Amino acid sequence: VLVIFGGLTGYSSDDINKFLWMVRIGGSTDRGAHIKETDYYASSGDFRIDKEGSPTLLNCLMYKMCYYRFGQVYTEGGKAPGYDRVRGAEIGNKDFELDVLEEAYT
Secondary structure, three states, X not given: OOOOOOOOOOOOOXXXXXXXXXXXXXXXXXXXXXXXXXXXOOOOOOOOXXXXXXXXXXXXXXXXXXXXXXXXXXXXXXXXXXXXXXXOEEOOOOOOOOOOOOOOOO
């Protein structure tokens, strides 16, 4: 599985910014009818990757693939580790492991 992530470099056309399209497409199929876009929005109605983000988003595979070990990385002076430079926020889920997949290259 290849994911494109720009939170460190500032590349804004990454898979997190395209993520809701994946959810919409998956939810539009018969087998994906259980996938609801609203489950991935924060209670405020925003798409957030920080601690206010929805539990569904913060625990989904795409989030984990993009942010794996990112919570240990300092990206900007004066910001906490795990600060996503594209979305301007500190990620909300930093402490997780990849149970099924294995990192090959970062």
